[in-house]
Amino acid sequence: MIRSPTAARPFLIISYLCIHIQKALLNPMEYDFRVIEEKWRKHWAENGTFQAKENTGKDKYYVLDMFPYPSGAGLHVGHPLGYIASDIYARYKRLQGFEVLHPMGYDSFGLPAEQYAIQTGQHPEKTTQSNIKRYREQLDLIGFSFDWEREVRTSDPTYYKWTQWIFTELFNSWYDESTQKARPISELIHIFEKDGNSGVFACCDECNPFTASDWTAYSESEKDDLLQKYRLAYLADSWVNWCPELGTVLANDEVVNGVSERGGHPVEQKLMRQWSMRIKAYANRLLEGLNTVDWSDSIKEMQRNWIGKSVGCSVHFQIENSEEQIEVFTTRPDTIFGATFLVLAPEHPLVEQLTTQEQKADVDAYVKASSMKSERDRQSNVKNISGVFTGSYVIHPFTQKRVPLWLGDYVLASYGTGAVMAVPCGDQRDWDFAKHFGLEIPNVFDGIDISEAAYAEKSGRIANSDFLNGLEVKDAIRTAIERIEADGIGRGKTNFRLRDAVFSRQRYWGEPFPVYYQDGRPKMIDLQHLPLVLPEVANYLPTSDGRPPLGNAEKWAWDSQKNEVVSNDLIDHEHVFPLELNTMPGWAGSSWYFLRYMDAQNDDVFADRNNIEFWKQVDLYIGGSEHATGHLLYARFWTKFLYDRGYIPFDEPFKKMINQGMILGKSAILYVDSGNNVYSYDVVQKLDDVSNLREVRVLIDLLGDQDDVDQDALRNWLPDFKDANFVCNEQGQLICKREVDKMSKRWFNVVTPDELCQKYGADTLRMYEMFLGPLEQSKPWDTKGINGVANFLRKLWRLFHFNDHNAPQITDENPDKEALKTLHKTIQKLSDDLNRFSFNTGVSNFMICVNELSEQKCHHRQILEPLVILISPYAPHIAEELWQRLGHEAGSVSKAALPKFNPDYLVDDAFSYPISFNGKVRFKLEFPRTMSPKEIEEQVLSNDQTAKWLDGKDPKKMIVVPGKIVNVVV
């Protein structure tokens, strides 16, 4: 056991190595993982063992891991968990005869490298490169079967060339609702030229009707402005989540509880001209597509909630003494007779116009107060009801009554129309609002009490509602919509919570937009001139006048004649134009990387059509569930878009997905008082007053087997402990309390795969990570148990009884029945475990198998060879070594055929029946499997032991389940 401070480690590792070498010299038959693992890693790399090839005649299988962001902290044991599982699966698929694509790469654009650059002046490219190098070294140690020829890096210009291209394709597309498909913008222009926009049913921003002749009469810039409303990537003024601290905008899923996901800085609402993605166009298909993929229910549900489809209708309310109308969206048109007031969001465009002179002061104050509140404040004060009367009224379309018009910040400008018809009897928020301001609460439900709370259930009968009286809610909704449509005051409508995604970031370390501005209008740079490479800047911060970091670049202008980037000095707005200063968000590159792996080095297309046709969808995708509403939604969106435009033949990227759980760390805690004393945990537990103590986390590497700290090491670790007084227990130990935290440097509880590979070997690490528990569950890491797996691999090795010449002592004779049964039971269970992605029971089954074969003293080649193949996906290094020593070609176990299961070996002639009385098992009796239930019944009844449990009584009933159980009811 290494129980030393990091400082003392080199010495211990050296001494450990000495002992190890000594042992290996003494006993050449021992399992020496260090030598073996290095040998096979080298062999696989040199022979390109795991390179995937297209069109080999085999069936394909695509196993993908979510690629990592290469952070400076390196990998801890939690990171490779999913990679190990996917690697095992990929290796099994190869043994089953599939051509397997199993690639890896890096999501290498991102904030941390940029923050580091701001602090140190170090170019993000440089830190990214060195982080990737470190990641690669760590990954290589674990023995993954990745095809590194296909590595991608999102920050590499040869990669982001295609990210830029996809952006231009999105810019040059619109969404045709009538065919539910993205189409080239050129086709839309053609339609406009012929028929104007009246026949166009598109997903677009609000747009007044125009005719073909209107269109032709528009100026270029008017046309451009109109087309922006239709493009899938568009430039628009929109309310964005602005994070002043980070100096950038954030997507909705990058904001958590009103603060930025990265860094936890406050976020506010701001109106900015930004690139956006019209993901809303795909809302329905993103929802429907979920039914076709094999993902966990929780992730699907999260996406469904995020998309948030609600079916209802729009209703127009005429404003009293005005030509204007207010449009509201409601899912409950059946309750329209209960609508006693209307509420607008404070940001609603008609607010100023509708406010009467008397109310102006109040309304202005309210609007101002609301705009000061961040979204977070609005959300956290749900119970805090606020609002103000505008002084205006609208006319109820059915009763013709005057309905007061209020403002309230519980109505969101960004959802629906930013206005609601308030039905206090049917909606709790409206009810609360009405109570608070003393507004009417008429009841439109038959026999429901609404004196204490609103009734929001979608059931029951409607009352006090004219033509809806007596109808069931469902029928009432339908009838109301029919009437609303017939009267021309509204129409059936479906709304989505999903909002268009802001696609601009005011950052340096991201993909530059392939865009320059001619008279303020965006122009795309053609594919043939891409990539538009990120320029050098002297400073990674925003410019002094508040422009994004790219504003610092001196050479960041586009010469539209030479088609190249030139110095800003040359900008003349004739041929040389300024380039876009924003960059793309982190999710741009990760939205399509799975396609690039299919043909990672192609310079002519993002991936060759033949390769795409061969590999198709990702068959198995493994990664964390934290990307449920971000990456996984955006990747689906881009996939559907590329499908629509005919670039790929499928519209869902990931057929099956498994989400691995998080591996948590176990922190070590000591107690410190205001003096200079450090207390052992067991001492603290006996103290009466602990109010003056505080918990301090210490480096877990300093702990021994009993959670006791190496005291000298602790003094050397941090100056705080240098001269501290240690209050130890009776054994003189300083014991730590262990607590489960996130694994992080911050809590000093990180365990790295490197140290475990060094000490126990990669095969042991791989199997232990799988053995910890079900893949999808989160679980704390405890290195203690790893011995069990290490012992198992040694036991496996001993099964082969190597002599001094490294030759196994095995026989070619036919194995006995018992050994065959063990083997085939294992084959069967393993294939079952694999189908269920139950890797933990997979490891157990290997342990059971090796235990049984050891007991049987099995020496048979016919048993041991299939076992080696079977275990090779889990423990590939030892398997290759054993395979070679068994006389096979080096490295070939990775390409062997999985042994076939033969049920004949499992058939038993007899079965040991548990005999239970009233459901409790009391003893066992063995009967032939062929014995009939009738005979078994007789045999059991005539047995001596039965008499004891009957205790003189007669059995009421007997249940005999052949091959399972016997139950006697007394």
Added chain:
RNA sequence: GCCUGGGUGGCGGAAUUGGUAGACGCGCUGGAUUCAAAAUCCAGUUCUGGCAACAGAGUGCGGGUUCGAUUCCCGCCCCAGGUACCA
């Protein structure tokens, strides 16, 4: 609040269609081997009572269905993740 998971020994966990609860591993206890230690091997290890044979209880809690329930149904409690004025 709502949605999705989950709750089984000292610990990680197993039990796949309702059929022997606790596989496998860790830890612990005892023994063998050893000058000693490591490693290895053997035996035991859900709890309670008992020297033992054995008996009773037992899968978050309370009910129900069934010959039989960790598994199915109803009601509740707790934990984790997601989400939240979405009209």
